[in-house]
Ligand SMILES: Nc1ncnc2c1ncn2[C@@H]1O[C@H](COP(=O)(O)OP(=O)(O)O)[C@@H](O)[C@H]1O
């Protein structure tokens with residue numbers, strides 16, 4: 001053979017790509033903590049989140065009013081005397097569950113439709129584009145409200161309704177990303193070596209779509225969490241006495257003027273969780289995108 | 295005489311294109327009736343400017359696109375109706391850009407072994423052995439097996455693409471500008487490798503290039519394409535020494551430096567490549583042709599033999615021969 005190959009350049013250190021992004025690190029830590037808290041809620045929470053102690057109602061947290069606060073209730077109690085910290089911890093379970101499963105349902109629907117439209121084009125694309133347009137003409141909150149009002153609110157109903165409504169972004173992003181990849185020579189090469197279409201979609205395209213998929217998934221999960229909070233706030237989502245953060249905001253509304261911390265705490269929880277999920281998605285995208293021409 | 299390995303029979307490929315959603319649909323004829331033969335063991339060089347339909351023809355030969363009219367036979371069998379597994383044992387591609395022809399998520403070993411996996415050949419250990427053998431054959435070492443494309447140079451990537459193409463031992467390899475995306479210093483290495491492998495494995499190549507010098511180096515037959523048609527065909531010696539078509543002469547002039555004692559080279563190509571949506575009437579080359587007469591705009595010349603096996607589609611082909 002005429003040529004011996006020169007030595008390989010050093011393998012790019014992958015961990016460096018993860019840890020070099022401070023937003024990602026902070027988000028991962030925060031999200032990890034919330035996740036751990038949600039999973040270990042029975043062990044972590046100082047009180048039963050449903051236990052009402054009527055002579056300990058609306059105790060403020062120590063940092064709000066040190067005189068009225070009770071040292072046992074770190075974040076105070078609500079209007080029924082339930083420990084606020086425990087309710088927030090259990091609330092994380094609901095937000096994460098709804099966010100995750102909604103994202104799963106909408107992700108599967110949207111990815112299947114989008115990849116099919118992008119890869120096959122033509123009539124399939126026309127049908128999918130029509131479905132997306134139809135879906136976009138439905139106002140999410142209104143439809144969700146109407147359905148929940150008719151069927152009744154519960155965790156499963158909220159997941160299903162939101163899952164069936166939030167797939168459009170998956171479809172649009174997957175469609176255009178697939179169209180870009182479809183024309184690349186490695187897809188042609190895969191066809192040339194005899195790969196079947198499902199094999200090409202699953203093993204050539206999907207792994208290369210993963211980074212855009214993660215970004216949309218994180219965005220939609222955050223979106224679902226916000227929508228659940230909104231639905232619950234309107235009384236049409238998760239029903240009391242489940243400690244949903246949106247429900248906690250709704251319940252605190254009456255006391256907003258005198259005990260604003262009651263509304264601020266679950267509000268902060270929602271913000272932090274949503275922000276962390278979005279930052280994590282961006283970080284994963286940046287770290288896993290394949291390197292272009294080196 | 296045995297039948298040619300590759301027979302391209304009157305292949306036409308039209309695309310419906312539209313500029314906007316409401317613009318009318320128009321027809322672009324990328325390949326406008328090409329017939330070519332490639333005898334077993336030979337290299338057919340296909341040259342022409344960018345946009346003349348070479349890659350479209352390549353995709354049709356590979357069975358990855360269907361011709362609008364005509365057919366392609368490999369080993370006497372129509373590629374378009376072969377099962378994908380059968381087809382992939384007959385013909386394999388080497389593409390131009392090794393940066394987009396390798397899946398960035400797969401290791402070199404997985405890329406080269408993928409055809410075996412798809413065909414369900416061998417155990418994982420056997421496949422690894424075959425990959426190692428192919429790596430050696432294309433001048434890469436065992437330590438490249440675990441590398442990812444992003445860690446390889448352009449030349450190394452092209453070697454990987456060649457290994458993937460050859461692991462199924464196809465009879466025909468379609469090389470679509472296999473060196474044009476590479477550094478000049480690497481081009482010769484890859485050309486040498488391709489030629490060496492051809493001799494060693496008894497391969498036939500459809501070798502596409504826009505560079506006449508490259509084709510002259512490797513081809514045992516040359517076809518020159520212009521706007522979807524073959525305008526000249528013959529053995530490289532004859533075509534390049536005594537080109538019968540003015541387009542071939544212009545192409546040659548653009549690669550050869552004027553040399554004293556050889557006379558003036560033909561003028562460089564005037565004008566630009568025509569819009570394939572509005573091909574010129576008659577001979578498609580007439581707007582740029584130094585010899586054009588009114589007849590050229592009215593009547594398209596057929597691909598007639600200038601002398602014997604040497605054919606050219608020009609009203610003045612016989613004239614040029616003298
Ligand atoms: N899928 C397609 N749809 C529409 N037009 C196409 C398509 N593929 C190729 N073409 C057109 O066909 C012509 C020939 O293209 P191509 O075969 O890539 O040329 P070459 O490889 O010689 O540069 C070009 O004008 C190109 O724009």
Ligand SMILES: [Mg+2]
Pocket residue numbers: 345348349470
């Ligand atoms: Mg091309």
